[in-house]
Amino acid sequence: MSTRLRINGKSHQVDLPDDVPLLWVLRDNVGLTGTKYGCGVAACGACTVHIDGVAVRSCQVALGDVDGDITTIEGLGKPGAMAVIQQAWVDHQVAQCGYCQSGQIMQAASLLAENPSPTDADIDEAMQGNLCRCGTYPRIRAAVHTAASKMKEV
Known part of the structure; x- marks a missing residue:
């Protein structure tokens, strides 16, 4: 299924099943590897991103459940100007x-x-x-x- 996501202020189109975890969409399909895989069960927090400013564990958020703007670690600051x-x-x-x-x-x-x-x-x-x-x-x-x-x- 084709899904449009807004990640770090930019629009991204991905053609993946709705049950793919957001973590793998970010890392493997969008190329944002700052978000890490740690445990896969939302117990460690290494995969934390924001959806509409709220911290979520991206390993447990299915692509089809994403409703809002996503911010990853790459989206917090700007090149040459950290948050x-x-x-x-x-x-x-x-x-x-x-x-x-x-x-x-x-x-x-x-x-x-x-x-x-x-x-x-x-x-x-x-x-x-x-x-x-x-x-x-x-x-x-x-x-x-x-x-x-x-x-x-x-």
Whole structure:
């Protein structure tokens, strides 16, 4: 079936069955490989993207169920100008292996869109479904606080 998607502000036409997970559409058909495959059962958060600004696990969203604009990690910032949350990740040296970080950033961006002044508890709750094998959780929390502060300055 032919489906038109709006991804990172651009229109994409894909000819795939409705039951194909959005993750594979993004990676294999559209060529946006920043969204990672981790577990395939929505337990790790590596595949997190936004649909109309809401964080979703793209491994569990069927193409036929997509209703709204999709934003991937590639759509957060612009070449030469990272999004505030991305810059906070760099400033706090969050990434070690880096595999889970696109999903972490997308989840954090969704949190900050909903709650521009999160507490530690808010951050922990929002980020609990995103796993980091390297254990950079204290840096993630610090980066979210920094991004929240910088977003208030703008």
